[in-house]
Amino acid sequence: MKKEDIPQDKGALGNEVSYVVDENGKYTTGISNGWDVKIKALDVAWSDIEKKVNEAKQKLLNDEASPILYFMELKIMDLPIVAAYTGFWQWQIRRHLKPSVFNRLSEKKIQQYAELFEITPGELRNAKQILSNR
């Protein structure tokens, strides 16, 4: 890439270092403040996440999944990550995704999940009501 071709398309990260060649073919660095091609790539990643969050929300409202699935998607987490942070086994978490099991969870377990998702235990327990009122 030539120095004068560095894209300046204003991305989220701000100024980034690019390696480019000058008019004599010598390598130097230049600053790019974003490139449309990769801004769109990041948009795709976030719209995929948004889609998963909406699906989880729908499942929560339909009583097909517990609030844990919704917050897990919201925090871009998967079972191994939730397991690593909470110390639960993946099979336990998979059970906690069922509304019937979730409703019987101990205060201590609710507390652990709420901490990970950065919400209060009440917000976790009542997520369905809160989301359906929005």
Added chain:
Amino acid sequence: MKLDFTHAQAAHCENGVTTSLLRHYGVQQITEPLAFGIGSGLFFIYIPFMKVNGGPAISFRTMPGMIFKRTCKSLNIPILRKKFLSEEKAQLELDARLNAGEPAACQVGVYYLPYFPREYRFHFNAHNLIVVGKEADNYIISDPIMETLVSMSSYELKRVRFAKGPLAPHGQLYYPRERKPVTNEQIKAAIVTGIKRNVRDMLHIPGNFAGISGIKYTAKKIKKWRDSLGLEKSRSYLAQLVRMQEEIGTGGGGFRFIYGAFLQQAYAYHQVDELMDISRQFTRAGDRWRDAAVQASGIYKGRLALQQDYNHMGDMLLEIADMEKAAFKELAVAVKKMK
């Protein structure tokens, strides 16, 4: 206290940490391209049985941690690298290092990194930064991705040092153990080692999904994505490929431009004329990677949707594979002239 430390922005975090730390510890000659080349940073791999954020696991560079490790080893600089079980001990040891007047690097996760824009905060745990001071409860951070120094509270730093999930850092702390200058002879020898190892990794690595064969493997996969994954998922896969190639501090063109810069800088130490021409070949390869990214963006923006568009993308990668194969073969010959 804030140590006397020169912050420098780099394209990639590990290159940047390696360069700034080694400079601080007395290696005046080191630059980002030299660290990248000596650490044999250029690579390609598509791990077929693994997923990252639900997409393909593709990398344009060597494994995290290798650039620092190899560069220090080649330059005969002893390093300390330590993981911790206790969060408290991890902090005490960092503080002790700072109190001794020396900066130290940490591996961290970016999800909870407070100064990163939200759009970039995925659960990626192999980010690197240097801690250069502490004032009250705040750590002063030289993060090579950032333009200036930033800071984090002790809680925030603890949280990113103990991020969980794949490649969890476990509080990892690392730094050169002594301050010592390096001779130009040592740099010369390290360049040769770095190039030889990179030639081996790209041309001769076993299996079909890494090195040059990995690029061809990916090319063939892309041609099949439209049928096997459907339009929507293949768009996400292509976007992920482009993010790995351009987004994660690669300096553009999937690190190919940094490697081109490395070969030019290597020429200053080894006057082997072929180096300059091979550098141009890597520049062209990087340009073609960017052309391929433009083609991919046509697909994930929804402008291109036909099988022939995927075929075209795959063919571009096959062409790149041939370009890089030729360049590395010439490099394998040229390195023999470098004494």
